[in-house]
Amino acid sequence: MTIHNELDLHQSAAEALRDTLNSYRVVDLSRELIQGIPTFPTHPKFFLLPFPAMSDPAEFNQLIMSDHSGTHVDVPAHFVPAHDDDRRVYTHEIPVTGLMGRAVKLSFGPYEPTSYNIGLDEIIEWEAQNVPIEADDIVLFDTKWEHRWSLVPEGFDYLRGWPGITGEAAKYLREKGVKAVGIDCISIDPGDKSGDGLRAHYELLPHGVLIMENLCNLVEVPTVSYFMALPLRLTGGTGSPLRAISLIPNGGVNQ
Numbered sequence: 001m002t003i004h005n006e007l008d009l010h011q012s013a014a015e016a017l018r019d020t021l022n023s024y025r026v027v028d029l030s031r032e033l034i035q036g037i038p039t040f041p042t043h044p045k046f047f048l049l050p051f052p053a054m055s056d057p058a059e060f061n062q063l064i065m066s067d068h069s070g071t072h073v074d075v076p077a078h079f080v081p082a083h084d085d086d087r088r089v090y091t092h093e094i095p096v097t098g099l100m101g102r103a104v105k106l107s108f109g110p111y112e113p114t115s116y117n118i119g120l121d122e123i124i125e126w127e128a129q130n131v132p133i134e135a136d137d138i139v140l141f142d143t144k145w146e147h148r149w150s151l152v153p154e155g156f157d158y159l160r161g162w163p164g165i166t167g168e169a170a171k172y173l174r175e176k177g178v179k180a181v182g183i184d185c186i187s188i189d190p191g192d193k194s195g196d197g198l199r200a201h202y203e204l205l206p207h208g209v210l211i212m213e214n215l216c217n218l219v220e221v222p223t224v225s226y227f228m229a230l231p232l233r234l235t236g237g238t239g240s241p242l243r244a245i246s247l248i249p250n251g252g253v254n255q
Helices: 003-022 120-129 154-159 167-176 199-207
Strands: 024-028 047-050 061-064 072-074 100-107 138-142 180-183 210-213 224-231 239-249
Touching (some): 003 024, 120 167, 167 199
Parallel strands (some): 100 138, 180 210
Antiparallel strands (some): 024 239, 072 210, 072 239
């Protein structure tokens, strides 16, 4: 193939992809990063600090935050013991395609702040009434919790009694071979779980299934969509803030 023919081929492919993407609208599933956002009680908080420098006309800021700030991904190193080196994968080691693919949205709730545990039977029943979850899917849980998100102190309501999935449900999804599991809450585990009781984290992360937390705008996402999110390439990170999106056909009807 000549250089000219190769250029034409790449140009045609780029234009075809552009035209395809132009037929979709983008739904932003990420929270705005701003001082005062809710964070898991034991995690570092988010700060954006103006940082003027002498003799520099440029404007910039200093960021201080957790690698689990806002809408974020948990990677295996977040919950794999330090001695288990083979499975202790850090953020910079996650494949760039790790959070790209078909997404299946499971809608439940709304729930009162009682730490509701979404169980295996509920997921199986949802599949029977909708679509089966398949290998390499990205599973999104819409629990109608996102409306509680606000800056603290009002945002403390977001941190009280949130719903999540049980360990059995997480194991079921892992055994199905899903890529990732996301939720519109501060944690994939319900609010009444802590320590060794965080079974969803322990079922998913050590086996390479990524977790996303604090997703939003899931009401705009249909049952099946194309999902994409990119973590920062943080060496040694146990997670990363995300800009997560769903691609929805223009004129499509949400389900």
